[in-house]
Amino acid sequence: MSKELELLRQREWRLIDQSSLGPMFDALQSFAADDTLCTSVGAGQSPAVARAWVHHQTIVLGIQDTKLPDLKDGLQLLKDAGFRVIVRNSGGLAVVLDEGVLNLSLIFPDTEKGIDIDRGYEAMLSLIKQMFKEFPVEIEAFEVVGSYCPGSYDLSIGGKKFAGISQRRLRNGVAVQIYLCINGSGAERAELIRRFYEAGKQGKATKWVFPDIKPETMASLSELLQKELTVQDVMLRFLTALNGFADHLFASSLQEQELEWYQAYLQRVTERNEKALLTE
Known part of the structure; x- marks a missing residue:
């Protein structure tokens, strides 16, 4: 078994499903949840x-984005387009989250041998x-x-990006995170950014390099697979795949x-976010 599959193979996988909490569920709560779980x-x-x-209707900026001269x-x-804006507590650049985007985190213990960065990415890719x-x-x-938020682990089909993977390390825990554009128009999301x-x-x-976005480089899985998918469809695929790597998969809070x-x-991410978005 490859190192990536070894990482996925766990005696127990604990599932926390927050995919249907609705528009009142705030992205800052997600950052706090992953830090807690790490x-x-x-x-x-x-x-x-x-x-x-x-x-729902959230733009997540990276710290670098807050350096824009006319932020x-x-x-x-973004506000006029009906989006809430927050700044994430890890690297990367602006991404669009809405009801057609499913986010997944895999959170592992960073063992004595350590989980090198590529191994975490490859586990998610697998x-x-x-x-x-x-x-x-x-x-x-x-x-x-x-694409927006370009990185070496952009996932694409036929050269069109539908997902991006990031990592966060905290207190001997590693969170490997992905956003998956399930349905809707990838190009429209890219055009907004x-x-x-x-x-x-x-x-x-600017001192910082910001991406020159070409909307046609991005698409949703529904567009790429020519099959109308829902977040619920993909959640079922996620649970089925994960169950294949676990002796025991259980739901939790x-x-x-x-x-x-x-x-x-x-409290920490909320205060940091407010400080990062001060534009006066």
Whole structure:
């Protein structure tokens, strides 16, 4: 068994499904949840965790995005389009979250040998390939130039990006996170982020490099597989694939000690977010 599949193979997988909590479920709560679970898994208080979540009409910026010279104008454009804006507590650049985007986190203990970064990415890639194995397509991982939040583990079919993978490490826990564009128009999501950068930059030279977004480089899985998929369809595929790697898969929510950690992390990410979005 490859190292990636070894990582997926767990005696127990604990599932936290937050994919149907609705529009009141805030993305800052997700960041606090993953930090909490990294702490819990890293301390040996929880087995490996798989968490699924969906956020409505939210743009998640990276810290670098807050350095745009005309950030205020960019934020106003997103607000006018009906989106809430938050800043994530890890790297990366702007991404779109809406009811057609499913987010997954796999949270592992960072063992004594350590989980190198590529191994975490490859584990997620292996899981996604398993979820869509019956389709006659090749899912590839490479940086899709022209996409939003480009990175070496962009997932694409036929050169069009439908997902991006990131990682966060905290207190001996590793969270490997992916956003999957399930349905809707990938190009329309990309066009919104293109307009955000256009409004936030206004042609000015910047110390930071921001992506030159080409909306046609992005698509949803429904568009790429030519099959109308729902978040619920893909959740079932996720659970089926994960179950194949576990002796025991069980549903759960945050427990007593975790709830205390969660409140502290939520306060921290909320304060950091407010500070990052100060544009005056």
